[in-house]
Amino acid sequence: MTVACAFGLAAALSVVVLGDESGYLTTEHQKMKLAAIESMWETEPAPASFTLFGIPDTKDRETHYAVHIPWVMGLIGTRSLDTPIEGINELVKSGKARIENGILAYEALGNIRQAMGTGTPDTADQATFEQYGNDLGYAYLLKRFVDDPSQATPAQIDQAANSLIPPVGTLFWSFRIMVGCGFLFIAVMATFFYLSTRRRLDSHRWLLHVAVWIIPLPWIAAEAGWIVAELGRQPWIIEGILPTALAVSSLGAGTLFLTITGFVALYTVLFIIEMGLMLAAIRKGPQPDNGPEMPVLGFRRVQGTMTPAE
Numbered sequence: 126m127t128v129a130c131a132f133g134l135a136a137a138l139s140v141v142v143l144g145d146e147s148g149y150l151t152t153e154h155q156k157m158k159l160a161a162i163e164s165m166w167e168t169e170p171a172p173a174s175f176t177l178f179g180i181p182d183t184k185d186r187e188t189h190y191a192v193h194i195p196w197v198m199g200l201i202g203t204r205s206l207d208t209p210i211e212g213i214n215e216l217v218k219s220g221k222a223r224i225e226n227g228i229l230a231y232e233a234l235g236n237i238r239q240a241m242g243t244g245t246p247d248t249a250d251q252a253t254f255e256q257y258g259n260d261l262g263y264a265y266l267l268k269r270f271v272d273d274p275s276q277a278t279p280a281q282i283d284q285a286a287n288s289l290i291p292p293v294g295t296l297f298w299s300f301r302i303m304v305g306c307g308f309l310f311i312a313v314m315a316t317f318f319y320l321s322t323r324r325r326l327d328s329h330r331w332l333l334h335v336a337v338w339i340i341p342l343p344w345i346a347a348e349a350g351w352i353v354a355e356l357g358r359q360p361w362i363i364e365g366i367l368p369t370a371l372a373v374s375s376l377g378a379g380t381l382f383l384t385i386t387g388f389v390a391l392y393t394v395l396f397i398i399e400m401g402l403m404l405a406a407i408r409k410g411p412q413p414d415n416g417p418e419m420p421v422l423g424f425r426r427v428q429g430t431m432t433p434a435e
């Protein structure tokens with residue numbers, strides 16, 4: 126138990142360190158994901174606080190009953206005291222500007238493509254593309270609302286800018302479930318490690334029940350983490366470059382249904398076989414040790430028990 130808890134404690138601690146690193150990278154590359162995880166609608170003065178609890182309201186764009194811990198988010202997210210973390214509304218605003226720039230790049234690219242067929246592209250188009258090419262992906266966000274992004278109306282540009290907000294409530298709670306589990310694992314492992322090194326686990330039998338009941342939690346935490354990672358980067362499949370809507374597979378619903386049914390059937394059969402084998406082995410129980418009789422310090426093994434050698 127002591128060895129297991131030592132590993133468990135080290136693993137639980139390292140998850141927090143890795144999680145912190147993921148959070149830091151998210152601040153750098155996926156600002157909207159971080160703001161949504163925090164349900165942070167407005168940019169806060171640095172260092173931003175961490176919202177321990179709150180009820181995100183996506184309609185009115187605010188977080189009700191928010192309980193903040195000062196400085197924590199700024200420190201985790203930026204590792205500094207003076208770098209602000211941008212809020213969702215601010216990011217939508219800058220996203221809208223990038224969509225408008227993206228439209229210019231999209232038009233310029235269209236002209237360049239056309240000119241490539243007939244002669245040399247216009248240098249003005251090339252210069253425009255050089256200047257705004259990095260925002261081309263933002264113009265593709267409009268494809269969900271209009272066939273030709275260069276024909277987008279101001280309302281469609283607003284729609285595309287607002288589509289930059291991922292599902293805030295789901296992200297907010299998934300993140301807290303994951304992190305809550307992470308800190309619970311540290312507490313449980315540290316308690317077990319302490320008690321087992323002092324040989325006092327037997328007097329806390331209820332803790333052994335706790336250990337069994339929390340077996341599903343690492344799985345739940347991993348699923349919650351996966352939801353944070355994948356939902357948080359919507360509407361992008363490659364942040365700022367390729368929207369998910371343009372990257373969906375061309376497979377039909379029927380094919381997907383068939384594949385998933387096949388996987389479920391295969392793994393269900395494997396699960397039943399494995400459970401059957403394990404239960405059979407458990408029912409058989411431990412076997413007496415009938416290994417070779419090796420004299421150890423004047424003792425030898427007779428029918429599983431150590432007997433003084435003659």
Ligand code: HEM
Pocket residue numbers: 140141143144145147148151158303304305306307308310343344346347348349350351352353354355357
């Ligand atoms: C306790 C503190 C924790 C923190 C601060 C944390 C932080 C994070 C962050 C910021 C992400 C998003 C990364 C991204 O989108 O690129 C993430 C993803 C994830 N987390 Fe956690 N996490 C913690 C605990 C846990 C625990 C206990 C588990 C599971 C036992 C877990 C499993 C995951 C998984 C599976 C992902 C998805 C990774 C991926 O698909 O790229 N996390 N975590």
